[in-house]
Amino acid sequence: MLGADAAMQLVQTGATIMVGGFGLVGAPLALLEALGRSGASELTVISNNLGEPGQGLGALLRQGRIARAIGSYFTTNPEVISAHEAGTLEVTLLPQGTMTEAIRAGGAGIPAFFTPTGAGTALAQGKETRRFGERLCVLEQALYADVALIKAHVADRLGNLVYEKTARNFNPVMATAAACVIVEVDRIVDVAELDPEAIVTPHVFVDVLVERAA
Template sequence: MPAKFETPREAVRRIRSGATVMVGGFGLSGVPVKLVDALLETPVGDLTVISNNIGTPGGGLGKWLRAGKIKKAIGSYFTTNPDVGRAYLEGKLEVQLMPQGTFCEAIRAGGSGIAAFYTPTAAGTDLAAGKEVREFDGKLYVLERALRADVALIKAYKADELGNLVYYKTARNFNPLMAMAADLTIAEVDEVVPAGALDPECIVTPHVFVDIVVTG
């Protein structure tokens, strides 16, 4: 079904307390900031957030953390926001740390109907503790489960009227993967163009993965 068009405030009303939410972005690049801000104005909390980082102190998803909306963070690199370490040590935040490539692949698998996969990354390290390890062709691989979410909040550059998406430079990062891996995908874009205005060869996320598009 082609995507619906809503405002950020309308779109985030679909997110319930206790939900698992994927949020795109690497550092602050490719973070859907309008959606992040819109959710901040709702009473929703107790969220499990799947995102590579949790923003900066008071920036990006760092705002959700300061507002006490995050119960658990799943990602690869939280060092850029000292608030995360503090909340973790105070017992206010659960953290699940994953190697970044495993994190991506788990999301891609989640969006592709794959339950789990074997990766060589982290074999023999603390991050493989308690996980099944299997040898293939003389090399050790770690079994990793796929990741899915109730809602994915992603950032793209342009959408067409059907919800097909293109991205801007390194702001693409995790966004196309997360678009695939949630029951509801909400894409924040800078611009909406007529169907046919995007080169079909250049569309990165076809509209089947996109439920709602929001602009300013």
């Protein structure tokens, strides 16, 4: 267990980070605020979106800390479009299901996979393709990060996690696919207080817990 600022010292300049959340829902907002106060820059960010203007990852973008973004839907933050047009932000766009499967694969030790999604479209340009039966498929590489910043609802002291409603989204899969997994939680409870049948992310995936200030 660490404070948010101490935990963000684990993110180095030039690191690749995964950040959970669908827009701001389920995003680790306290960790991102602390990351804003840290010195880390030239980050590669793997996240569905880059927050909203000035909020969440959008705040880090505004500070010029993000060099590269891999995600599926950036158009909800107009500042991503302007940074991309100004040449200060490199963007890799993936279909949302391909992105989440690439993260799942990264966490599960699968280096690459074929998927029909995107075959024959602009997003498959330059990628290897192969036909399986009737279906043309695209070879997609797994994604893995130095650090994952995720948000869960409750953790026990071992790091077992449960999530809340649709704030779950990318968080459990990102918890599997980074060398260091830092989790922002609303509450930390004693070991054995969580129902083993209800635990979504077992503690084997979790490195650091940061409890949100009440």
